[in-house]
Amino acid sequence: MITSTSHAYRYSETSEILREIRVLVVDDDYLTTASLEMFLSPYIPNLLCLNSPLNASYYLENHHVDLLITDYWMNDLTGVELIKIAKKYNPDICTILLTVEDRLPVAEIVNLGVDRYLKKPAMGTKLLEAIEYAVHRILLKKILIDKQKKEIELMKYKEKYNEYHQKEAYKKQVNILKDDLKDATFLKKFEVGDNIYYFKSFYKPREILSGDCYSIRLIDDRRVFIYLIDTMGKGFSSSITSINSAAILNYLISKYTTRISFPIINKTIKKFLDFIKTILLDEEIVCALFIEIDFRDQKILYSNFSMPPMFLVIDKKLTIIKPNNTPINKNTNDFKIDIIKIDNLEKVFLVSDGIIEAKDRENKIYYHKLIQSIPKTKYMKNFLKKLNDELEEIPDDVTAIFINKVSFDGYFKKTFTINSTLKDINRFIKIFCDRLNRSKRFKNISNKVGVVLSELLLNAHEHGNLGITTDIKDSEIHEESYYEKFIAKLEKTVNKSIKLTIVISLTKKQIYITIEDEGKGFDRTSIETGYYSKYGLDIVNHLTDEFFFNFAGNQCFVLFDLKGKSLVSEAIPLELKTNN
Amino acid sequence: MNIFGKDTNIEVSVSNNLIRIYGQVQNIADYALIREKIVEMISNNFRDIKIVFEESNAVTSSIIGFLLKVTQKDKINIHVVAKNEDLYLLFEILGLIDIFKVTKSE
Numbered sequence: 001m002i003t004s005t006s007h008a009y010r011y012s013e014t015s016e017i018l019r020e021i022r023v024l025v026v027d028d029d030y031l032t033t034a035s036l037e038m039f040l041s042p043y044i045p046n047l048l049c050l051n052s053p054l055n056a057s058y059y060l061e062n063h064h065v066d067l068l069i070t071d072y073w074m075n076d077l078t079g080v081e082l083i084k085i086a087k088k089y090n091p092d093i094c095t096i097l098l099t100v101e102d103r104l105p106v107a108e109i110v111n112l113g114v115d116r117y118l119k120k121p122a123m124g125t126k127l128l129e130a131i132e133y134a135v136h137r138i139l140l141k142k143i144l145i146d147k148q149k150k151e152i153e154l155m156k157y158k159e160k161y162n163e164y165h166q167k168e169a170y171k172k173q174v175n176i177l178k179d180d181l182k183d184a185t186f187l188k189k190f191e192v193g194d195n196i197y198y199f200k201s202f203y204k205p206r207e208i209l210s211g212d213c214y215s216i217r218l219i220d221d222r223r224v225f226i227y228l229i230d231t232m233g234k235g236f237s238s239s240i241t242s243i244n245s246a247a248i249l250n251y252l253i254s255k256y257t258t259r260i261s262f263p264i265i266n267k268t269i270k271k272f273l274d275f276i277k278t279i280l281l282d283e284e285i286v287c288a289l290f291i292e293i294d295f296r297d298q299k300i301l302y303s304n305f306s307m308p309p310m311f312l313v314i315d316k317k318l319t320i321i322k323p324n325n326t327p328i329n330k331n332t333n334d335f336k337i338d339i340i341k342i343d344n345l346e347k348v349f350l351v352s353d354g355i356i357e358a359k360d361r362e363n364k365i366y367y368h369k370l371i372q373s374i375p376k377t378k379y380m381k382n383f384l385k386k387l388n389d390e391l392e393e394i395p396d397d398v399t400a401i402f403i404n405k406v407s408f409d410g411y412f413k414k415t416f417t418i419n420s421t422l423k424d425i426n427r428f429i430k431i432f433c434d435r436l437n438r439s440k441r442f443k444n445i446s447n448k449v450g451v452v453l454s455e456l457l458l459n460a461h462e463h464g465n466l467g468i469t470t471d472i473k474d475s476e477i478h479e480e481s482y483y484e485k486f487i488a489k490l491e492k493t494v495n496k497s498i499k500l501t502i503v504i505s506l507t508k509k510q511i512y513i514t515i516e517d518e519g520k521g522f523d524r525t526s527i528e529t530g531y532y533s534k535y536g537l538d539i540v541n542h543l544t545d546e547f548f549f550n551f552a553g554n555q556c557f558v559l560f561d562l563k564g565k566s567l568v569s570e571a572i573p574l575e576l577k578t579n580n
Numbered sequence: 581m582n583i584f585g586k587d588t589n590i591e592v593s594v595s596n597n598l599i600r601i602y603g604q605v606q607n608i609a610d611y612a613l614i615r616e617k618i619v620e621m622i623s624n625n626f627r628d629i630k631i632v633f634e635e636s637n638a639v640t641s642s643i644i645g646f647l648l649k650v651t652q653k654d655k656i657n658i659h660v661v662a663k664n665e666d667l668y669l670l671f672e673i674l675g676l677i678d679i680f681k682v683t684k685s686e
Contacts, residue, residue: 422608423585429607430587450589450606451638458608458642477645478653483612488583532645535674539641542673 017139018044018131021066025049026056026082027098028074032120036069039123040131053077057085065093066138067131071120072099080105083112092141094134098122173210173239176246177203178253180218182524183537184549186295188221190514190557192503193409197295197345198548198557199224200380200402211238212352212397213246217253218551222296225253225264228307228399230287230352232327241279241286248275265292265301265337277330285327289350293342293403300340300348305332308356311349311374314342318375346405349374349383354398358391366391378561379404379546406546406559408512410505418457420465420496420517422487425457428500445560448543449511455536456515456556457498462487463527464517464554465496470530477532510545511560521552584612590636592617597626602634611642618650628657632686637666644676651679661686 023044027033033049041047050056053074060068060082068086072079079097086093096116097109109117115134118126181199190196199216211231219225229245231238252268269290276286289307293300302310304323312319324336351370358366369390377383380402418428429450436446462468466487476482496518503512528534540547546559590603590610594617601614614631621629631647633639650656660680662668671682 422583426585426587426607426609430585430589430609433589433606447604447606447637450604451640454607454640477649480649483583483608491583532648533641535644536641538674539638539670542670543638 015043017135017142020046021135021138022046022064023048023067023069024056024059024065025069026053026074026079027051027071028053029071032071032098035121035123039127043128053079053082056082060086060089064090067094067096067135069096069098069131072097080108080112080114083114087112092137094137096130096134170205173205173213173243174203176243176250177213178215178217178250181216181224181551183541183547184524184551184553185557186218186221186224187550188552189516189550189555190408192413192501195405195407196557197403197405198546200404200548202380202384202398202400202402204398206354206397210397211242212354212399213242214352214399214401215246215250215253216401217250219253219256219264219292222294224293224295225268226289226291226293226350226401228289228350228352228401230307230397230399232285232287241276241284244279245272245276245286245288248272263292263294263301265290265303269303269335269337273328273332273335276328277332280328280330282330285329287327287353289323291350293348298342298345300342301337302340303335303337305335308351308353311347311351311371312340312342312345313347313349313375315344316346316375318371320371347374347377348401348403349377350399350401352397352399355387355400358393360390361392363392381541381545404546406512406557408503408514408557410503410508410510410512412504413501415499415501418498418500420461420494420498421491422458422461422483425454425461425498429453429457441562445562449513449560452540452543452558453500453513453515455540456513456558457500459536459556460498460515460517460519460554463522464519465498466490466494467519469522470526470533473533474531509562511562513558513560514555516555519554521550521554524549524553582612584609588613590614594621597621597628598630598632600632600634601636603636605633605636605639605643607640608642611640611646614643615646618646622650622654622656627655628659630659630661630686632661632663633667634663637664638670639667644674647680657681659683 021044023040023046025033025036025040025047027036028051030051033051037047037049048059050059054076057077065086068083070079070082079099083095083097086095095114096118097114098118098120100120116130118130122130179201182201185196185198187196201214201216203212203214205212212229214228215226217225227249229242231241231245249268249272252271253264256264280286287306289302289304289310291300291302291310302321303325304310304321305325306323306327309323310321312321321340324338355370356367360366360369373386377386383400383402416428418424432453433446433450436442436449462473473482476486499516501514505512527537540558544558545561547557549556586609587607588609589606590601590613592602592613593600599617599621605614618629647658651658658680660671660682662671662682662684668682668684671677671680676682
C-alpha cells in the first residue's frame, strides 16, 4: 500500500507498479495539469499531461496507456466521452475522473466502470489513494500473471522431471535386458565361403516400462540362449514382473562361467520358476519362450509357455513350432523341453504377441499375412518396413528377433590391405568408387558404397586400430581438435592395417564387403550413446541391405542387394590399386 | 599438415552465407573441404549459413557431427537444402530435419 505523510512515500508493490505503467493526465486547465505533473512525476516516471482532450484521444488511439486521469468538464470532449474512447482502445485501462461539478451522470459513470471519482482540487494523500485503488487491477493482473508464470515453470519442471525419470527407467530396463548379439554373429571371425548366422532384434515397448522383455546370450562359441517374456496385463505391475524375470534370468545365465557341455535350458527354467513363483500374484500369468540353439550340433532345444509359435525356415519351407507348455503361474512345476533338428536352417523368427494380434489396414488379423511373408523376407529391414506399411497400428509392446543365414561366397573375390591412416583410407575409397562409377551396373550405388566404406573404414581405424572410445571422440570433436591434433598424433604411434574383402555373387546378385581391423573390438552399444559420433552406424544401416559385426566387434559385414540388375557382363574393378 | 589427403569428389562454391556443394559427398577429404569452407564463413561473422547439396545422395557422419557441433556449440543457424530425395530421406531417418532446417529446395 502507498502511504503518504506530507507526501512522504513508502515503497510497496504499488509503487513498483507505478514505475512500470504509462499514465495520461488530461485537463484543459493548464494550472491543474502543471500542478498534477509536479506532484505525480516523482512517483510516475512515465507520465504525460495533455490539455487537449482531442490530442488525448489521438494519443490513446496510438499508444498503450494503463491509467487515465481526466477532468470531467473540458472543451471538445467531456471526461466521460474521453474514457469511452480510451476503453475502446484498451478495455482494461484504469480511470480516475476529476471534477468540480457535483451533478454528474452517475449511472453512466458507474456503467462505464470508472475506477475512482475525485473532487478537484485533487492532490496529496487522497489522489495517491485513488491512484492506488485504480491500479489495483493492474497489480492483481500482474500477481496473476506472475503466479501463472510460476505454475507454468513448475509444470515444465515437473514434466522435465517425469521425462527424465522415464528415460532413466527405460535405460535401466534396456540395461537389464542383455543382447550379446545385437547386429552381430556369434562367430569370432568369418571368411569367404562361410555360412554365417547373425542376429537382429527389434524391441519397441508401447509404454516406457514394458511387459515384454528379451535377451540374447552367448553361452560359448557355438551355443546361444534366447528368451522372450510377455507378462500378463499392462503398466507398472506387468513391467515389475517382466524386469524381475529378465534380471533373474540374466543373473542365472551369467553364472555359467565355465564351459559346460550339457544344455543349460533345463536348469535355467527350473531356477527361474522357483524364483518367479515367489513374486507372482494368485491370478497372474507369464508367457515365456526359452530356446537354446546349438549351431555345431544343429539343434534347437525349446520350451514355449504360450508365447506365439516359433517360425523356422528350413530348405525355404516354413515350419511353425507351436507352444509346448501352458503359461507360467504360481502353481507351475513341470514343463516340457523339445528338440528340433535344424540341418539347413535358413531363418528363425521369434515375435511377441504384439505383432501376432495386430490388425492390417483392412482390419484383419496380421498373423496370416505374417506367416505368408516370413519365407520371402530376406532381411530384418524388409520385415520392419512391411510391418510399417501393412499395419494400421501396433497395439501392444513389440519384440522381434530375426536369426538369418548368409552364405558369403561369389565369383569375384578380392582382399585389400589398407594402411590405417586417414590419407590411405581416403585414397582407397576414392580409387574404389571411381572404378565403380565407371561401371554401368555399379554406377548407381557407387556413392552409397563409398559412404558406407568411409563409415566402416574410419570406424575400424578410429575405434578399432587407434582404440578411441566414443566419449573421447565426442569430446575432441567438441574442442575441434579431433582430426588434426588427436588423430594425427595417434597415427604417428600406431602402425596397423585394415583388411577389406569384397565378394560379388552373380547368382544372388549381391555384393558383400567385410572389413577387419587389428583392434580388440569395441563396445557397439557405446557408439549409440555418442553425441556427435552416433550417426555412422545408422547411416550404414540405412544405406545397406544388411549389416552386422562379429562377436568382438573387430570385423564387420555389409551386403548390398542388386536384385533386378544384370551383373554378368559387367566389368568389375579387378585391378584395384591402392597406395599399398 | 593435411592428414586427409586431397582426393575429394566434390567442388564447392561460397557466396556470402551460402555454400553450394557439387558432386557426391563420400569421404573424409570431402568432410575436410566442407568444414574448411564453413569455418571460414563463421570467421567472416556469418551466423546463418545455408548449405546446398546439389547432387549428393548421402553424407558422412563426420559431416553430420561437424554440423551438429556448429549448431549446438557455436550457435550457428544451419539451413540444409538436400536436392536429392535420398539425401533428404537420410536426414529424415537420422532425425535431423528440424535441427538443420532441411528442405528439398531453395
